Amino acid sequence: MKKTIILIGVLILLKILLPIKPYIELNHLKIIEEITVDCKKEYTITYQEKIPKKEDNGIEYQKKEYVMHYDSLKEAKKSLKEKKNFYIKKAKIKTVSCKKKDF
Amino acid sequence: MKQNPIRSIPKIDSELSLEGPKDSFIEDIKTNEQLIKKRIPSKALQQKETKIGRYTKTRVKLLYIKGIVKEELVQDTWKKLENIIIDGVLDSSYLKRYLTEQFNIFPTIIATERPDKSSMALLEGKIVILVDNSPYALILPNFFQDFLHTTDDYYQKSFNTTFIRIIRLLAFIIAIYTPAIYISVTTRDYDLIPLPLLYTLKAGRSYVPFPAYIEAFFMITCFEILKESDLRMSTTTGSSISILGGLILGDAAVAAGIVSPIMIIVIAISSISGLIFQSIELGNALRIYKILFLILSTIFGIIGVGIGSILLISNLLKTKNMGFSYISLNNEMKNDFIIKKNTYKRNESLTKNRIRGR
Structure with missing residues (x-):
């Protein structure tokens, strides 16, 4: 009993201390294929999601865009970190009218 | 003098082998x-x-x-x-x-x-x-390896035996790890799989209303119920029930949108891998660890699989039997664990009389 309690305590501690990624079901995950950053007036970031749909012939893909406006790039990055269900690790980044030093 | 009734020596029922004798113990x-x-x-x-x-x-x-x-x-x-x-x-x-x-x-x-x-x-x-x-x-x-070996290992050629032992060891790993790794890569650690596969998995799960871990527990429970009912039924009705259960679990559940096809494949591979071992108790141990790994991967992701591995290895190393370590890798054990060599020496942990032949 004592060993079990210690083990549970260690697991809770590990849960708090370790950098564990958030739990997101695949149904709620938005796989972003492309990110377009437009720096003309304010920062406009367009996230293009690729949605796979199972059909009789195989898998067909649909696309959906999310457009967001920010005053600064810092604000945009902060906003992106908060969107935990956006999977952007494999996304291509395109920039329009932006200076390289911003990145 | 009245003799107690005894049955004649039957053919082996449960521990089947391709070669070797077929007689079996009885109750006398x-x-x-x-x-x-x-x-x-x-x-x-x-x-x-x-x-x-x-x-x-x-x-x-x-x-x-x-x-x-x-x-x-x-x-x-x-x-x-x-x-x-x-x-x-x-x-x-x-x-x-x-x-x-x-x-x-x-x-x-x-x-x-x-x-x-x-x-x-x-x-x-x-x-x-x-x-x-x-x-x-x-x-x-x-020792641990005794539960991975069968009598057929000693009646067949070394090369064939070694190949089959590798398959058994893989089955041991697959039985425990497969559901846990699937849960971790579809809920937290998406980076571990290629993007095309991620799209396929997402498409397959798009209509399933339950979280992945609920689906996994549901499928494991159904499979265990099916296995248990198959054991208890007589041979004539047992096979019909198994087919019915398999069809219901497999085809109908997917058509109804309750489970995804990939989850059925994952749980089926894991469960069938566990059936490869003759020891029922080893099968039970694999089931316990499969569920433990599933819980840990749901909570911690791939780190949970690592934690589970540490617990598994420490359990194996800690286990003792009549004073002998469960995992003992002295020379003869290493020679006979996976690769079967024609060694003419006995295990030095068990005996000092090590020479078996020439």
């Missing part, structure tokens, strides 16, 4: 002893007998080969048998808990119906316990 201790003595007629084969059970007074025999087995092992086992206080012994499995030193998830005692397996164990320096009214002999002590 005298017949079982004769089956072993037929194979080892040497006078070095010794036996000690006692009666256990306040009301049943069941005859129990301890067999060993003098000159091979360690005397301390015989004495320790005999002492444990003599100290058993129980109302009755109806089967050899009743003695198992008295012969194990501590609670173990993994099995440490082999119960076998095969006289050839028992004789092989005696020649290795192990002890065999026969119990009257039980067709299962107990072999001890055992």
